[in-house]
Amino acid sequence: MERAGCKPGGNNVPSVVGGSLDALTQSLRFRLARQANLASNVVNADTPGYRRSDLRFEAKLSEAAVRLQRSDPRHLQAGGGTPARWQTERGPRGTRPDGNGVDLQHELVQFSRNASAFTSQATVMSRVLALRRIPIAGETR
Secondary structure, X not given: OOOOOEOOOOOOOXXXXXXXXXXXXXXXXXXXXXXXXXXXXXXXXXXOOXXXXXXXXXXHHHHHHHHOOOOOOOOOOOOOOOOOOOEEEEOOOOOOOOOOOOOHHHHHHHHHHHHHHHHHHHHHHHHHHHHHHHHHHOOOO
């Protein structure tokens, strides 16, 4: 008997776990790349003429959400597929006399928010991986 969400002939791990793992991996990669980008902005806060940059994932995410629609309400939400790519956006020239466009307070807030999101997503990934270990180890909780 096949359970809903399990791959036929598979290891009885719900397929949603695999899709979630792929999505979480992409999300964590984005958070790491964005953290490096934000750190670059902070480091260059005093560089004359430097224009801040940021990575945007939301635009690609909303594009993907429009394309990924279920044809039947009993289907699981799509989680895998081709990974979304993020894009780098350059900020405007700064209004300071040296032309620097970095607002240090804004960058530090974004840095903190991104680190918090990374921590949350890493925790979710840890729990998803724990779910995958349950059938392998034969644990019952």
